[in-house]
Amino acid sequence: MENPLEWGDGGRGRRVVVIGGGVVGSLIAKSLQFDADLTFIDPKDYFEIPWASLRATVEPLFAERSLIHHKDYLANGRLIVSEVTNITNKEVLTADGHQVTYDYLVVATGHYDHLPVTRIDRLEEYQTENEKIKAAHSILIVGGGPTGVELAAEIAVDFPQKKVTLVHDGSRLLEFIDPKASDKTLEWLKTRMWK
Ligand SMILES: Cc1cc2nc3c(=O)[nH]c(=O)nc-3n(C[C@H](O)[C@H](O)[C@H](O)COP(=O)(O)OP(=O)(O)OC[C@H]3O[C@@H](n4cnc5c(N)ncnc54)[C@H](O)[C@@H]3O)c2cc1C
Known part of the structure; x- marks a missing residue:
């Protein structure tokens, strides 16, 4: 280079x-x-x-x-x-x-x-991360902020067979947004992740 x-x-x-x-x-x-x-x-x-x-x-x-x-x-x-x-x-x-x-x-x-x-090298890094997701039977995500929620949702969409667990210590997901949107997020995740 x-x-x-x-x-x-x-x-x-x-x-x-x-x-x-x-x-x-x-x-x-x-x-x-x-x-x-x-x-x-x-x-x-x-x-x-x-x-x-x-x-x-x-x-x-x-x-x-x-x-x-x-x-x-x-x-x-x-x-x-x-x-x-x-x-x-x-x-x-x-x-x-x-x-x-x-x-x-x-x-x-x-x-x-x-x-x-x-x-x-960045592309390769994504490839490596993706292989780890593909190989995993279950995935634990810590944190129900925007990154944790989005990652859980992305995995649930592309890998519906994986067991995804999201751990969050707050009173609700995405605490910085309106509670209604927060509830909707939780409902969506429940239907996709905990069927
Ligand atoms: C997963 C994720 C999702 C997001 N989603 C949204 C969204 O939907 N909407 C939204 O508005 N925002 C979103 N954001 C936030 C948004 O990405 C940031 O607000 C934005 O990237 C800030 O831009 P920036 O250029 O100020 O800083 P950064 O994007 O952090 O860029 C800083 C750059 O400076 C370089 N740099 C750092 N130190 C040095 C140094 N010493 N010398 C030379 N270069 C240096 C870094 O390498 C980097 O390239 C998201 C962020 C993430 C991580």
Whole structure:
């Protein structure tokens, strides 16, 4: 993998550095790429649609569409696949030794998961998780928040024969939403998981 990737004419405007290739950073980098001298820094060479991750866990082929190489939507600018380790008032420093000067800085680091660096390795990770689900007779999910509920539902839809147990210590599932929606969620799960 080339790092950094150079593409297009490099831009002639102000030096803009965007840190973080999640939803916010990727969208900003895509939008600014022809209007600035852009440097885009992310520890991964791909953007991942976060709300597709649980579907991708039960259906790895889905990840083919939800993992997008940064260079597939960026035609102009410079991509550095590395972690930012320090920021001064004029420069950004990366773990692989880049020192990038900026006029404008966008910090869109959201939260940091230790995800594989390459898209291909992330796809393999989904494949491995999926094989574990396929091989399991029963599956225990701890936590009845959005992730636990969604994962339980995704498994129940694709693997109706599996015994799925959801453990939750709250008074109801998805406590942050309206109780009626919470009840409906529980009813749906009961009909699919505890037939
Ligand atoms: C399973 C799941 C389902 C979700 N469903 C929804 C939904 O339905 N609707 C909704 O609105 N929201 C949903 N969300 C929340 C939504 O995904 C987040 O609000 C959104 O991802 C935040 O975007 P972000 O770009 O700020 O941060 P993130 O997506 O967290 O991206 C941060 C990026 O910064 C990079 N980064 C971190 N540290 C560094 C560093 N030091 N140097 C360089 N790069 C760094 C990371 O690698 C990452 O690429 C969901 C989240 C998950 C996990």
